[in-house]
Amino acid sequence: MPADGALPPEALGGQRPLGFYVHVPYCATRCGYCDFNTYTAGELRGTSRDDYAAALVDEVRLARKVLRDDPRPVETVFVGGGTPTLLPAADLGRMLGAIRDEFGLADGAEVTTEANPESVDPAYLGELREQGFTRVSFGMQSARQHVLKVLDRTHTPGRPEACVAEARAAGFEHVNLDLIYGTPGESDDDWRASLDAAVGAGPDHVSAYALIVEEGTQLTRRIRRGEVPMTDDDEHADRYLIAEEQLSAAGFRWYEVSNWATSEAARCRHNELYWTGADWWGAGPGAHSHVGGVRWWNVKHPAPYAQALAAGRTPGAGRELLTAEDRRVERILLELRLSSGCPLSLLAPAGAAAAGRARDEGLLEAGPYAQGRAVLTLRGRLLADAVVRDLVD
Template sequence: MNTALPLLDTPAPDLQLPDSAREGLATTPFGLYVHVPFCATRCGYCDFNTYTAEELGPGAGRADYAGTAIAELHRAARTLGPDRPTVSTVFVGGGTPTLLPADDLAAVLGAVRELFPVADDVEVTTEANPETVTPASLARLREAGFTRISLGMQSAAEHVLAVLDRRHTPGRAAEAAREAAAAGFAHVNLDLIYGTPGETDADWAASLAAVLAAPVDHVSAYALIVEDGTRLARRISRGELPMPDDDVLADRYEQADATLRSAGFDWYEVSNWATSDAARCRHNELYWANANWWGVGPGAHSHVGGLRWWNVKHPAAYAGRLLAGDSPVQDAELLDDEDRALETIMLGLRLREGLALTTLSATGRARAADAVARGLLEPRAHARGRAVLTDRGRLLADGLVRELTD
């Protein structure tokens, strides 16, 4: 069972890593995630820990944020101690990181390099909304050392963007991708969402075509999920919009996979396709491998050697704690072997490489054999001792995970 750590009930001078969490620190891949919680407006489907940029109090706004995040990086460096792990990936997410000036994002990355050993081939990603970047800002980010950009496109259909409350025009995402490539970004991703109420087969085909016309080597495509408490959920509950249809979502996924495969993209995680191994998002692979990462920012989650913790959610509370010299950590839990094995199955099954059958219980292995018979797991991989999803299995991955872990 997860073990809560009571020492984090009140602000503490520093998070303490138990010896068990330090084991393997030097040999396990390590990444840094920096959460930027600001958005110009809130998208109707989004339930992330984000805030419109000007609604927060002193110390919590955009102008002060880079310095606040750097303060937490200093705390992370102190906690990890003199033998700090080498940073293999940095991911700046949000929110909309590119609402901050490019110089601020460069300063955060500069602090990472000052405080930590950094791999020569470090992957440095920023998320961005298409309307918040320019050729000049992209050139500055590239100059600072960012190697990868992930642009939120969602759809090429104007009426679909309107339902999602997205502000950019339909062609802006592909244009921003071209600007990023021209600025020298080695890897460019476009994010898509499928199954939005009112989206037609032709709309989805047009979105895929627009992606493939852009200079990208990675595509993420996610089914629309209606999250409680969002504007989209309220509109559906009032009958203004229909709930996304599961059969339509499955059709959209199959259409995406076929279209992307024909253009040279291979899936490597259920919702992610890349043109090569080098084009995969190594930071996300670090999550899926249950490796180590430190999350900086309000509400950010971290994991080191089975210790998992998360920061206070509100940017004002986060900034206030750091300003007072206190830890921003809200709470933590120490995972036991059973918890960690469960997460390995949940995450690993979604990957193209799958997972070793030995990670499953005896019941799980029996159910995996049944899943082979049902066409959800590949028989040849099963014969080699691995559980690997078939094309049909990818459509039912979440349910299969539950079967194998119950």
């Protein structure tokens, strides 16, 4: 990684949409299932949350130097974590302001922040809206207290639903609720209750993810000690079908395997930017970026991240140049997860043959297939990873 973060000339001057991901790596407590790059107060070692916005602004200014005179305004900004709303709303606004000042925001730009339900109140949400945020995503996970306890989530049932109402009152048109299914000890009825609560709160977007038990987490250790049961793939499939049934009945439509929206306008445009291979700059410790076929990632801890920027160096820890084959495979991996599917023209001969078999087996829709696209059926969504593996051959 060059010390100044310079990109190869051929990576610059692209025509793809440009977005910004801003990582805020702070959490009040560590959830037992989480392996994200996050830090509690006792893990910061030599840095403070109070100084974070200044370091992040420095990276935005570095991005402007690296991208030179790239004329593209930023179309989407997504502030994730961690818990971004542990920072003052003014700090989040300062980061957004730096992006606006250095690059400009496109007309109608989507600006999202994630939020822990217990970390916001009506005044905070109102200030976020005044700072220019247009969308907020709340981590609900479950409506059942015993499920939240297994996940080590600290909010109380009912608080995420109240947050949706508070966000609407603050002027947010687009609100998402994140749900997790497959938590040890969760029943089908628990999951139905969570979906009912989420839909009843009135968001226009719901994300529902299968719990992944990651190595090194507290939840993995608890499962190995036999303290909580492990859910299996069949239970995950059943919960997905329940989600599709209940969300569809409530007027939501899937547009990516784990995401449902009430309209095209309600879709998360920033995530669509990822899934369609556009360009984004990832700012913050551990953040990943992609511009013009170059992917890089920052150092993980906030202290060396801030030190590098203070010394005028990139915080990048390493990078890779994607080949044409890398990008073809990634397009298949990502676009197949979308309701629009991926072009059959991307497939090599073995993958094309596999797509024909998948259509015959009811894993790909026949109509779009005849029009040159591979689109997953509902059954195909349940087996998406296996279908993808066959198609990338």
